[in-house]
Amino acid sequence: AVGGFVRGGVDDQLIRFSFQIITVIMVSAMIINLGARLGLPTYSLITGLGIGGLAVALAGREALSNVIGTIMILLDRPFKLGDYILLAEGERGEVTEVGLRSTRIRTRDDILISIPNSVVANAKMINESAPASMSRIRIRVGVAYGSDLKEVEHILLSVAEENETVLDYPPARVRFRSFGDSSLNLELLCWIALPGAKGRTIHQLNWAIKEEFEKQGIEIPFPHRDIQIRMGK
Numbered sequence: 001a002v003g004g005f006v007r008g009g010v011d012d013q014l015i016r017f018s019f020q021i022i023t024v025i026m027v028s029a030m031i032i033n034l035g036a037r038l039g040l041p042t043y044s045l046i047t048g049l050g051i052g053g054l055a056v057a058l059a060g061r062e063a064l065s066n067v068i069g070t071i072m073i074l075l076d077r078p079f080k081l082g083d084y085i086l087l088a089e090g091e092r093g094e095v096t097e098v099g100l101r102s103t104r105i106r107t108r109d110d111i112l113i114s115i116p117n118s119v120v121a122n123a124k125m126i127n128e129s130a131p132a133s134m135s136r137i138r139i140r141v142g143v144a145y146g147s148d149l150k151e152v153e154h155i156l157l158s159v160a161e162e163n164e165t166v167l168d169y170p171p172a173r174v175r176f177r178s179f180g181d182s183s184l185n186l187e188l189l190c191w192i193a194l195p196g197a198k199g200r201t202i203h204q205l206n207w208a209i210k211e212e213f214e215k216q217g218i219e220i221p222f223p224h225r226d227i228q229i230r231m232g233k
Helices: 010-037 042-059 061-076 117-122 149-162 195-216
Strands: 084-087 092-098 102-106 112-116 125-127 135-143 173-179 184-192
Touching: 061 092, 061 112, 061 117, 102 117, 112 117, 135 149, 135 195, 149 173, 149 184, 149 195, 184 195
Parallel strands: none
Antiparallel strands: 084 092, 084 125, 092 102, 102 112, 135 184, 173 184
């Protein structure tokens, strides 16, 4: 960190972007000043620069919208580098870079996705790392009618407690959600420190729950229907 700013972070990028704007303004001012010293009409230079800028803007409207999107991201700060975000289109990953034209996220498949900043700035987004980096995991489980729910609750909490990724605080808990057509539906709620470990932790918990249910003889039912056939005379 330098001067309170994280190197490579959003604050650092905002500073660099501001310097780029200031550089453009200074260069324009120097051109106008040099033209005035050479005896060129200042008004014509300003008009020429304005018309040239307008022509560039019209020719690159998409690029301009991305620049505006970059400014909105840097000022609004919906995320920072290292955050895990989920866009409405389904892209989910870690923010690795916020550039002048696009934002790059790295997915759990280790694929780098580049998304135009005009899209990012206007998209519905879930920041899984904010306001804290912790992420909640929900494991939905259905058990057969007649099962001992106290025993089921004990198994679910024990499985969460034995998992190294699950945090001790906030503590894991179990909720009895509903009476299903074929099952009693419960949900295990627990927390992990980093959103990136979500998929792996869900896999581990599901695997451990299935093994423990089989050991204790707790049935996970599947939907079934009774069909009655009436034979005509």
